[in-house]
Amino acid sequence: MKLSIDHKSAVPLHIQAENLLRELIKDPEYQAGKLLPNEVDLAKILAISRTTLRQAINKLVYEELLIRRKRLGTKVAHKKMSSKSMNWLSFTQEMQARGIPVKNYELHVSWVYPDDYIANFFDIKTEKKIMKLERLRGNTDEAFVYFVSYFHPRIGLTGDEDFKRPLYELLETDHSVVANLSKEEISAKAADKLIAGKLEITPGSPVLFRKRFVFDQGDRPMEYNLGYYKAESFVYTVEARRNS
């Protein structure tokens, strides 16, 4: 890649400048904290206007790859605050997005009588069995989350589905059930014997515990999910903007 701007190219100048900057900041010198040339000079060097250059820089600033400091200059942003609002991605997709291969350590389907709490949420009777799906998942080295899901009978799951596939994709394509609303409750918990055994930690050590209530398009309950995450292995990110 050549580090100059081609004014005759069909590629917009600010795009060229952006790409050029992306290359430039890979240089160890800049990674080490060296400042970029100031905007006025750099614009002159690249033979584009400062406005156009700023357009390119802005993009990288948005991406938190560059940091501007008034009077000092612009430099490479080191450890960027990762704020990937993971929220609606499935576990599999989220892991894949981070480049971590997902492995199923356990995958177990059973049919159980719902307890009062679940029956109440689903608004069903306790006399009829519903499907329970247990999944122990992690990367290739270790399991770090234990999921327990219960599904509303309305969906019509048989238990023969391929649960290695992303769950919400399966429900949407094969059962026409679309998750529309999720309410979650996150707390810390001490692992009991069962959970400790699954995650291979000592009983009493901390886990991140997540209850998830999932509703479909008609706001009808469709899934009740419990997740036990090994501490340190999982961070839940939430982004909120004031709206008022």
Next chain:
Amino acid sequence: MKLSIDHKSAVPLHIQAENLLRELIKDPEYQAGKLLPNEVDLAKILAISRTTLRQAINKLVYEELLIRRKRLGTKVAHKKMSSKSMNWLSFTQEMQARGIPVKNYELHVSWVYPDDYIANFFDIKTEKKIMKLERLRGNTDEAFVYFVSYFHPRIGLTGDEDFKRPLYELLETDHSVVANLSKEEISAKAADKLIAGKLEITPGSPVLFRKRFVFDQGDRPMEYNLGYYKAESFVYTVEARRNS
């Protein structure tokens, strides 16, 4: 919030325009697919230049809240889940809403040199001390959360403020700093000796650990907050709805 631009305000026009747009696109009409007024007209209406308006629109386009279509116009993008549902309540207000009286077990101000992580977030040098606020809080019976806050020097806190008051109210009324965006990372942790001592639990037992990055109106970092919640005493709720 008034939907007009104040040319006399100290708040930059493009920021005002950005906020205004955020409000505007909440209108069901726009949510339903109506196009925004075209840039030239809208700029005229708001009495700002098209360039300035584009600056604001660009931000929302980058956030994937708006979609531009050449020749067609700009409209609200509805596709992803909006995970933005946090409670903008402060701890005090939240507790009061639940009818639990808040008590401060400890309230301690100190001035410390920021470590690399904090300096990086605030984008400041490590040589200059910043204010650190420690608060141990709970109900009348027991303390169940330990907060550590660091504030950006820009805010100009002296340390003599009345921190028994709700924090964000204090910052807003007395220092004209408004929290606008917060990014949080929630995880489970084992309590170390310090935390265990504060919360009066045995070291190693679980706590809900929450990092909070708070930004002001200009999206500039203003507070870095750490919260250690005694397990079982606190549940974090998140509601996410797909808007398509």
Next chain:
DNA sequence: TATTCATTTATGTTTGTACATAATAATTAT
């Protein structure tokens, strides 16, 4: 020595202007 003040410098904000381009709508030619 410590504090205050002015200077410097790079980014931050804003406007006005002009032309390019993609996609649609309207028109014309086959």
Next chain:
DNA sequence: ATAATTATTATGTACAAACATAAATGAATA
């Protein structure tokens, strides 16, 4: 009727110019 052509219209790109502002630096002052 269909295809090709031509407006039309909104965004896209690009420049120049000017002034504002935050923060570091160094000079003047208490």
